Amino acid sequence: MKNGTSEALNNLENSQLNVSQCCKATLDNLKEKPWKAIFKKIAHNWRTRNRLSQLNEAQLKDIGLTAADVDHEVNKALWK
Structure with missing residues (x-):
């Protein structure tokens, strides 16, 4: 059960990182134009x-x- 929980946390952290990177890229693009x-x-x-x-x-x-x-x-x- 512990492995499933840590895997779920890793997946959540990765998805939050992807969203954060996407938002940063969008904001950078808006600043440029x-x-x-x-x-x-x-x-x-x-x-x-x-x-x-x-x-x-x-x-x-x-x-x-x-x-x-x-x-x-x-x-x-x-x-x-």
Whole structure:
């Protein structure tokens, strides 16, 4: 029983360490990118994906995209 308890504690410590590292990485990333730039990127992505979704098949063919390509791009998160 003692081994199970120590293994559970090790697993908990490892998961807390992973969460801590993830949070630190996210905070470091946010510090690197100013909020204004992030909002600009979101607005740009929204505008361009909105326009892309309005193109017809002939226009998509002209730029070398398929409806599946458009669907994949339009369904991405705005910040990506």
